[in-house]
Amino acid sequence: MEVSNRFIVIKDHIEEAPKESHFNLKTESLSLSVVSGSDDVIVRNLYISIDPYQINRMKSNSSSQKAINFAVPITPNQAIDGVAVGKVVACGSGKFEKDDVVVGLFTWAEYSLVKEASIINKLDNFEFPLTYRLGVLGFTGLSAYAGFFELCKPKKGEKVFVSAASGSVGCLAAQYAKLFGCYVVGSAGSQKKVEVLKDKLGLDDAFNYKEETDLKSALKRYFPEGIDIYFDNVGGDMLEAAVDNMNSFGRVAVCGVISEYTDAGKRAAPDMLNVVYKRLNIRGFLAADFLNIFADFVSHTSDLLRSGKLLNLEDLSYGVDNIPSSFIGLFNGDNIGKKIVKLAEDE
Template sequence: MEVLKNKFITIKAHVEDAPQECMFELKTQIILGLLEPESNGVIVKCLYASIDPAQINRMKTQCSSQTSVAPASKITPGMMISGSGVGRVVASKHPDFQKNDIVYGSLEWAEYTIFKNGNMLWKLDTKEFPLSYHIGVFGTSGLTAYGGFFHICKPKKGEKVFVSAAAGSVGNLVGQYAKLFGCYVVGCAGSKQKVDLLKGKLGFDDAFNYKEDVDLKSTIQRYFPDGIDIYFDNVGGEMLEAAIANMNNFGRVAACGAMSDYTNSGKRATLNMMDVTYKRITIKGFLSLDFSSEYIKDFISTTTDYVRAGELCVLEDISHGIESIPYAFNGLFQGRNIGKQIVQISEE
């Protein structure tokens, strides 16, 4: 195995607005499957790729300081697109990895990813759970939900929690963690099917379809007659404005994402700063990469227990084949996905 044909997905031009399938293309490169001896290099065949809305922010023309995304992570046309993934080692010169090991790491939206140094790969225990769980409920989505809710929002039992994009990869887990912890949880989503899922299978106390309501502020007030204590914000824009208007004193907002800012589909949140001051509201931006390894251990241990006991429902939306990535990515912005969007690139 010295020469590999490697199919990968790239952008044709920078993506400024909601991504369309035609903005992407499938390319093929020829790579050498040989690694330098004693190089610590690893070649990984991608099995499951994580498809996340925030990846669009790296595809924009102005990706660095203007949008606060680190310049190093900028994606230019023709370049490979990285994201978290689970794969199988096909070649390794790294002492920690052997052929056929299953690993987690930052993989390309490609059939193969070559690591000159495999130090940023983690070997996975493959016995108990489906491999895809490691990029969803046990991966960045899970950690974002867990750390964002517990560490950033510092909930108390009985508090009232509002989650937007509640059927999304992070939102559905936030709501479930909050319920397991003993909070009152209402989620919003963009279809009846999602609302039914939240109220049914996921056990939210209530949920509503934001597309059916003209006045978000009074809709939220109906669901929270006693106000919101915690708002887990995945969308920004008008939903954030309406949530702030309904927050209680000492309310907390976890600023996890701003879907409506990622593309120009929505408008930015115009904040009532008097509300923020008088109600002593805290709005806190965070990224999962800041959580310590100690904290991550705690997250994995708690979440494993919940999943094992069947208390946490794992929602995955898996499409198949590298060719399906553009459609799957577009679906995030159309609200097609339910739960974590994953593309299975190769058979296990």
């Protein structure tokens, strides 16, 4: 059996903020059968995770990308890989059965033909909605969990600032911090998001950074006693302002630098004199380095979800043709919580 498979490509490398004209929706004819004994797996994608870091893979050249093997540059006009949940259609080796629900590195497409050697994991007895595996119980959640607990080594009562706190990772980092017993303030880019942070997530306070003319003063207002931990998702001016307001022995976990992803001119120039005198620790990290605590993370987070203490915010769009706009929206602050595109029904 053959299907017409629709998938998304970039036309060329992208060096600026992404826009619709950078992407193409292509169609290919795909056979849904595989050679028996082969390593091929065909997956019908159900949910695709939409993540800002992919923009860095779309650039033509970057020393960052070259440094690490798992941020392989995306090739124009070829299928874009990304984390997704799908259902097995056919599997050459017999390792997976038809209709097995799997999570792995698939493509921005309706169907993905992948090699079994790729990272594919069967989702057995998953008690939560499948989308959770892409967000709160996936790498997004692990980023928040590892960044906050492993890098920041928080103490109860410490003052925590989270930027992009309504974003996929930020909203979880902020909640972990609050549940742990910290004083937590988040920043976001709209009044609606600020309300979500205060009313739904129960942060101690939140502010709209777009309404602040001086971020340094703003943070001083929200943290009169200074910041102990800064969970950084944005970089740029906000990082500078946070460093100015950090307490001695403060920790900055650099999870993302979204303000710099699409505009290299917006680099942060933190006051290094503060870094020395206040003995600050600024540390970048990737969730992939913390697979050793994945089981702990899932166990702890599942408990918090079951008890209703942790709120999972998701932002769903539908259909392969909406993948580009969903991705573009990340850089315009369109989403609240984890951005996911749904491609087909679970059943």
